[in-house]
Amino acid sequence: MKFQNSSAFEKHLREAFPHNLSQCFALIIPRADERESAACQLITVLQKADPKLKVYKTFDFDKTLIEIQENSLFGDLPIVYLDGVETMSKVQWKGLIAAIKYLPPGVRLILAGANIKTCSNLSTQAKDCLVMLDLTAEKPWDRERRIAEQLMKKVSENGKTMEPACLDYLMQAIGPELGLLEQALEKLICYVGDTAHIDLKAAHKLVRPSKEQSLWQLAEKLIWDKVMPRRVESNDFPMLVGALRYQLELGLCMTIAPEQLKERFPTLRDRSLSKYQNYRYPAQYFQKALQALYTSERAFKNGVSDGGICFDLFAGKLFV
Numbered sequence: 356m357k358f359q360n361s362s363a364f365e366k367h368l369r370e371a372f373p374h375n376l377s378q379c380f381a382l383i384i385p386r387a388d389e390r391e392s393a394a395c396q397l398i399t400v401l402q403k404a405d406p407k408l409k410v411y412k413t414f415d416f417d418k419t420l421i422e423i424q425e426n427s428l429f430g431d432l433p434i435v436y437l438d439g440v441e442t443m444s445k446v447q448w449k450g451l452i453a454a455i456k457y458l459p460p461g462v463r464l465i466l467a468g469a470n471i472k473t474c475s476n477l478s479t480q481a482k483d484c485l486v487m488l489d490l491t492a493e494k495p496w497d498r499e500r501r502i503a504e505q506l507m508k509k510v511s512e513n514g515k516t517m518e519p520a521c522l523d524y525l526m527q528a529i530g531p532e533l534g535l536l537e538q539a540l541e542k543l544i545c546y547v548g549d550t551a552h553i554d555l556k557a558a559h560k561l562v563r564p565s566k567e568q569s570l571w572q573l574a575e576k577l578i579w580d581k582v583m584p585r586r587v588e589s590n591d592f593p594m595l596v597g598a599l600r601y602q603l604e605l606g607l608c609m610t611i612a613p614e615q616l617k618e619r620f621p622t623l624r625d626r627s628l629s630k631y632q633n634y635r636y637p638a639q640y641f642q643k644a645l646q647a648l649y650t651s652e653r654a655f656k657n658g659v660s661d662g663g664i665c666f667d668l669f670a671g672k673l674f675v
Contacts, residue, residue, distance in 0.1 A: 357478065357487045361393070361501050364488040368397070373404035378458045379485035381440075381466045381477050388534035390467050392505070393488065394436060401434055401463050408463060412436040416447045423454055423462055432461040440466050441473035448476050455481045499531045506540055510553065513544050517553040524555060527572075528564040574598035578606065578644070579634055583670060592662025596652050599669070603648065605631070607641035647672035 356377075358364040368376070380397060384390040402408050411422050411433045419437045443451065451466075458464060468474050471491045478487065493501070503522055510517045529535050539562050543553050546561050564572070570591060576582040578599065587595065605620055609631065616628065651669035659665055 356485075357482070357489060359489050359492060360497065361488065361490070362504075364486075367486065368400050372400060376401065376404055377484075377486040378462065379455050379464045379466070379481070381468075381474065381485055381487040381489075383468050383471045383474055383487065383489045383491055385469050385491055386533070387469070388532075389490075389502075390438070390469070392533055392537070394438075394465055394467055397465060398434055398436070405432070405461070408432055408434045410434045410436060412438065414439045414442075416443055416451065419464075420450065420454060423458065423464065432463075434463040434465060436465045436467070438467040440468040441470045443473075452476055452480045455484045458484075495531075499526070502526075502531050502533050502536065505533070506536055509537065509540060510544070515544060515547070515551055515553055517543075518555060521553055521555045521558045524558050525562060528558075528562050570595045571598045574602050577670070577673070578602040579631065581674065583674075587663050587666040589660070589662035592655060592666050595666065596648065599648055600645070603641050603645045606634075606636060607638060607645070610636070610638040610641065644669075644673050 356367070358367065371377070382390055382393050382397070384393055398410055402410075409432070413419055413422070413436070416437065419435055422433050422435045440451075455464065466474075466477070466485075469491075471478070471489055477485065490498075503526065506522060506525070507517065525536055525539055529539060542561055543557055547553050547557055573584050573587075574595060575598075577584070579602070605616075608616060608619055647669050650672075651665045654668065655662055655665040
């Protein structure tokens, strides 16, 4: 059984709990932190169904087989968690498929990897013996929604509530990086203490936007609202160039090929698109600005060591 979104996978776990849970699961998730988080949530479900289960995590295929075959002398059954399955050889895959088909009663096996192509045997030869969550084809906006839902679930599990504006701020300040977001959320939960609600004020006080995110917001304000920053540090200019180019290419695409927006800018949210569509800049504005940005970037690469001067050169042409 194969699922390609986490909501359907979690629904399956709820419906199968506690007596019809599979003995074998596969988690194919590109990012290591998200893969680990999904595995931890699955382990929690399995241990609730059977408290005797003990977790054994490894990256070693041979140790996995040993742990499957040799149960604890004290009667504890293992949840064997094998990460990095994409590194296994063909011989090892053959042995793993055989092991999956004849798992000892009570033993649970979690297989995890980043690439579905190297795990194709699981989808074919062992499809009747396991439940798979494959997020390798997940769209960027679906990933952001999944992460947001996971954060709100964590808030609820800690007996608290959090206003949507606070979640939006965390996503904007940190970006859709689950590990960093969970760290920030844990700090917020500790910070509010006995208070049941996490508000935007607490988030502003405890979580500061990353440098990259600050530069992204600077670029957006400059291109769309024509708001000049007080000062741009020399070392920030190379990173700022990418953010400026993104905004300019987005604006140009909106004026000449709006039907291609979702294809060329897959992470663009509908809310952001609606905001940008309120601006009425002609294509010439974006074309002129792109040329000015190219000239400034080239000057920086050709020896103008002060990135702040290069930025001023670009901004000066933008407002002419």
